[in-house]
Amino acid sequence: MTPTVVLPVIIGGLYAAGVYLLLDRSLTRVLLGFLLLGNATNLLLLSSGGAAGSAPILGYGDPEEMSDPLPQALILTAIVITFGIAAFVLALIYRSWRLVRQEVVGVDEEDRRVARRSGMDADEIDPDDLAPEDRPAMHADTLAADDDAERGLARHYSGIASDDVDLPTPRSNP
Amino acid sequence: MISVLTPLPVLLPLLGAAAALLVGGRHPGIQRTLSILVLSAVLAVSVALLLLADADGAHAVSVGGWTVPLGIVLVVDRLSALMLVVAATVALGVLVFAVGQGAADGDEETPISIFHPTFLVLIAGVANAFLAGDLFNLYVGFEILLTASYVLLTLGGSAPRIRAGITYIIVSLLSSLIFLAAIGLVYASTGTVNMAQLAVRLAELPDGTQLLLQSMLLIAFSIKAAVFPLSAWLPDSYPTAPAPVTAVFAGLLTKVGVYAIIRTQTLLFPGGALDQVLMWAALATMVIGILGAVAQTDIRRILSFTLVSHIGYMVFGIALASTAGLAGAIFYVVHHIAIQTTLFLVAGLVERQGGSTSVDRLGGLAKASPLLAVLYFVPAMNLAGIPPFSGFIGKLGLLEAGVADGGSLPIVLVGGGALTSLLTLLAISRVWNRAFWRPPAQSPADDTFRAAAEAAGPQLAPGPMPGPADEQQPASEKQPAGAGTATGNGSGSRAEARRAAWERHTAVATATAPVSDGLDAGDGSRERPLRPLPQVMVASTAAMVVLTVGLTALAGPLYAVAERGAEDLMDRTPYISSVFGGEDVP
Numbered sequence: 001m002t003p004t005v006v007l008p009v010i011i012g013g014l015y016a017a018g019v020y021l022l023l024d025r026s027l028t029r030v031l032l033g034f035l036l037l038g039n040a041t042n043l044l045l046l047s048s049g050g051a052a053g054s055a056p057i058l059g060y061g062d063p064e065e066m067s068d069p070l071p072q073a074l075i076l077t078a079i080v081i082t083f084g085i086a087a088f089v090l091a092l093i094y095r096s097w098r099l100v101r102q103e104v105v106g107v108d109e110e111d112r113r114v115a116r117r118s119g120m121d122a123d124e125i126d127p128d129d130l131a132p133e134d135r136p137a138m139h140a141d142t143l144a145a146d147d148d149a150e151r152g153l154a155r156h157y158s159g160i161a162s163d164d165v166d167l168p169t170p171r172s173n174p
Numbered sequence: 175m176i177s178v179l180t181p182l183p184v185l186l187p188l189l190g191a192a193a194a195l196l197v198g199g200r201h202p203g204i205q206r207t208l209s210i211l212v213l214s215a216v217l218a219v220s221v222a223l224l225l226l227a228d229a230d231g232a233h234a235v236s237v238g239g240w241t242v243p244l245g246i247v248l249v250v251d252r253l254s255a256l257m258l259v260v261a262a263t264v265a266l267g268v269l270v271f272a273v274g275q276g277a278a279d280g281d282e283e284t285p286i287s288i289f290h291p292t293f294l295v296l297i298a299g300v301a302n303a304f305l306a307g308d309l310f311n312l313y314v315g316f317e318i319l320l321t322a323s324y325v326l327l328t329l330g331g332s333a334p335r336i337r338a339g340i341t342y343i344i345v346s347l348l349s350s351l352i353f354l355a356a357i358g359l360v361y362a363s364t365g366t367v368n369m370a371q372l373a374v375r376l377a378e379l380p381d382g383t384q385l386l387l388q389s390m391l392l393i394a395f396s397i398k399a400a401v402f403p404l405s406a407w408l409p410d411s412y413p414t415a416p417a418p419v420t421a422v423f424a425g426l427l428t429k430v431g432v433y434a435i436i437r438t439q440t441l442l443f444p445g446g447a448l449d450q451v452l453m454w455a456a457l458a459t460m461v462i463g464i465l466g467a468v469a470q471t472d473i474r475r476i477l478s479f480t481l482v483s484h485i486g487y488m489v490f491g492i493a494l495a496s497t498a499g500l501a502g503a504i505f506y507v508v509h510h511i512a513i514q515t516t517l518f519l520v521a522g523l524v525e526r527q528g529g530s531t532s533v534d535r536l537g538g539l540a541k542a543s544p545l546l547a548v549l550y551f552v553p554a555m556n557l558a559g560i561p562p563f564s565g566f567i568g569k570l571g572l573l574e575a576g577v578a579d580g581g582s583l584p585i586v587l588v589g590g591g592a593l594t595s596l597l598t599l600l601a602i603s604r605v606w607n608r609a610f611w612r613p614p615a616q617s618p619a620d621d622t623f624r625a626a627a628e629a630a631g632p633q634l635a636p637g638p639m640p641g642p643a644d645e646q647q648p649a650s651e652k653q654p655a656g657a658g659t660a661t662g663n664g665s666g667s668r669a670e671a672r673r674a675a676w677e678r679h680t681a682v683a684t685a686t687a688p689v690s691d692g693l694d695a696g697d698g699s700r701e702r703p704l705r706p707l708p709q710v711m712v713a714s715t716a717a718m719v720v721l722t723v724g725l726t727a728l729a730g731p732l733y734a735v736a737e738r739g740a741e742d743l744m745d746r747t748p749y750i751s752s753v754f755g756g757e758d759v760p
Contacts, residue, residue: 038351041355044355045354047362048359048362049361049362070367074361074367077310078354085324088324089343092340095328095336096337096340099331099336
């Protein structure tokens, strides 16, 4: 039996698509990317056992013609782990949606605050602060909707302070 | 004897977790007692394993009685036994701290019935990773501890924790997938995942294949260990979790990654092909990590960055690939697990006492609570490596090993290590100066926050506020409920969430006021007595501080064990022959 080229091609394609989705800011896409990467890795494990053969262990065929059972056992374990974690991530996404009506990866406020102190680095390359045409593809809509929501809130609560008001500037070091 | 004991550090916490889940929230007392008993038993077993392994050398146990290359093998040698002992010790200390916190806060608001089983599962995963004798079992150990850590990190499900948790989970998943793919490639090229067998078979592969496998494993483990440039996730995700969770994460989880790096570099790939790369990574981790710490103003974030930075010392020791370097790295791992856990517990106490972990808002803690000041000062000096403490001994050992190596790059790293040590001292003494030492009236945020609080909600400002730290937890619990039930309208419920968050914010701000009012003679109306810190929490933190000081007293024997462990690692034969019983490796 000779190895097939189909598996490597599928594995490569799944990895490429998975990485692409994983780089998105939308959490559902990230989850889908993770699932694709998980399946690609499972296929990689499967192909590591060599060419396919008859059912192992049961003794239906000559030991030389049997498939290697170990990668299959590893894959079963990996599938269970991937499944459980995917369910957990789904629950997290749902929770995130309930809390902030967003399912994108949030910004780290503390990081921004530290970055603002120097006023010269990270903030300037943050996609939120770029002009819409400079933003990475696929993000303009999400962020625009977010900005609209922010402006609506600002109008609504213009009378009172809001929680993302700038914190007082820290004292400079003595 | 040792064959019976070896699986117990994995089995006991798993069974204990099942039992703790059974008694559930209905009998919190039984659950707490059970968890503490289980972890105490794990600690006792680990100490016994260390004594046996140190006396007799490495020992392997075939789980289920399968012959060696086929079944799962658990291997206990000096390194893994030592790691087990430290892990069990800090886990026990943190658990007692968490029990004290739960008792002080009232358990109704937090899903404490989940906390104990998950914590035990986490320890089972850590123990499994330390004992694993094959790569796939190591992967399973990582997954057990990571899955438990996902739950612990997002405990309560408040918005900041979900945000931090998602970053953490995605990065961890990615590293696990890289690890799994590496296992697939290792199996494809050698036909085994047993580490002792791999130690022999990997050496027969072509150099390029070896290099690919080694770099994939190192990348996967470096993400888990937070080695720069794969460390950005850590300071982003750790600080939001509850204090005990952050403490055990900071202490243990990254060190499991370091342990895996040690195994990869010594047992699987002893050729030292990537030592230069690791040296540069170690230098960057040390210096960039500590520069991050200097820039921060939040105590937990400062500690998270020092955690990243000091991983660099351990990687340095590993990259030296000498017995002295490895011994220094092992000792430093032991020291750092204890010290980092302790400091995060102290940060939890600071938050409870001062109502914040930001050094801009804290002040006068040394006067308000001298005991807390001592509890911070001793481990902080230890972390910076001030002479009598174990941090100094560990750093000295590593730097000496670097000088003894004689190369020019190790000398650069020795300089970087010394610089990092000084900058660590700067970072932690800034916390000391501002949070503990400066007169509280200087706190600049005080008036601003009080004014903001009165403007935002008059009902919040007067009257006794609930204590700072325990009201923060319930408030974050209420917020999602408010957000969820408010309206179906999107912006409406988001507004509710924002209002709740603002109320929590002001509550924290006003709660910091009493600390400042101690010296604010002109304004007597807001004076109120400080809440005493819960005794169990203080006692467990104090016990951990005593333990870190005890590491100094026990440094002699401990360093001797580390050196013997390092000799075993460099030699490799004790590990391999323990698995194959002295026969030829198939």
